[in-house]
Ligand SMILES: Nc1ncnc2c1ncn2[C@@H]1O[C@H](COP(=O)(O)OP(=O)(O)OP(=O)(O)O)[C@@H](O)[C@H]1O
């Protein structure tokens with residue numbers, strides 16, 4: 001049996017297909033910011049919508065009706081483009097789990113952007129590929145795949161190739177490739193699980209490299225890969241010192257291996273270009289998040305059109 005919210009709150013109750021919850025201005029504001037509204041404005045709009053419903057005597061409202069109300073409210077306040085994006089996002093998220101993969105070399109900011117994006121989109125799970133790597137380490141022995149027990153930029157040290165001719169193959173990159181392969185198995189199984197459960201998720205880290213994931217995944221329109229980079233070496237270096245101040249990851253280790261990390265950065269960017277995967281210069285957090293949202297909205301538009309036709313609006317709200 002569900003919770004009897006009426007007995008514990010006098011808030012309007014919002015009901016979905018399988019659950020009910022008290023009206024949350026924060027949740028509504030979040031879906032408005034995902035559609036492009038400024039956070040400060042979004043909270044005020046959410047507050048105003050709640051007040052209008054209260055004034056009209058609502059005690060409960062279905063999610064579909066609320067969506068409709070929000071949409072028309074936005075139109076009457078001249079937020080046409082946000083209104084359309086808001087509807088598009090609700091329509092897509094209602095039908096599909098969304099899987100966002102954020103890749104990039106160590107230190108370019110994948111986890112920072114992934115967490116910001118998750119909060120804007122209301123996606124409850126962010127998993128770092130470092131954690132997946134940790135799980136894979138427990139299931140694959142060090143003797144079998146020693147590269148897995150290294151970092152992405154030191155994996156080359158475990159290669160079993162005595163003298164590698166750098167003109168034929170770059171040992172740092174070969175080490176990196178061998179390092180990410182077993183982690184990809186874990187990433188793919190996590191994606192399978194999310195698809196089966198219908199749960200949206202963001203997976204981030206240096207093990208997300210375009211061209212390495214099976215086509216089965218890259219061809220799904222609700223799986224979106226984005227690569228982050230930093231062209232400026234100076235800025236990239238600074239990120240390690242900034243991180244060292246708030247975490248237990250010493251910057252010396254990353255600075256010592258900086259040349260290799262930069263090589264990996266270039267390698268990931270090249271693979272992204274080859275595979276038509278969008279690349280974002282992660283200079284400012286807010287701008288990177290905005291760009292990610294633009295890329296995701298574009299994909300949603302495509303998904304929506306392929307499902308409903310150019311003007312199809314059979315399930316508008
Ligand atoms: N756009 C940005 N502007 C300023 N600082 C940023 C930005 N993105 C990330 N940072 C900071 O840079 C540092 C490194 O970022 P983060 O830990 O997210 O990197 P990462 O790509 O996840 O690295 P790793 O793969 O090694 O875990 C952090 O201190 C973070 O706060």
Ligand SMILES: O=C(O)[C@@H](CO)OP(=O)(O)O
Pocket residue numbers: 106130150151152153206
């Ligand atoms: O392998 C790496 O590039 C990083 C990624 O976060 O991990 P660590 O430096 O902790 O081994």
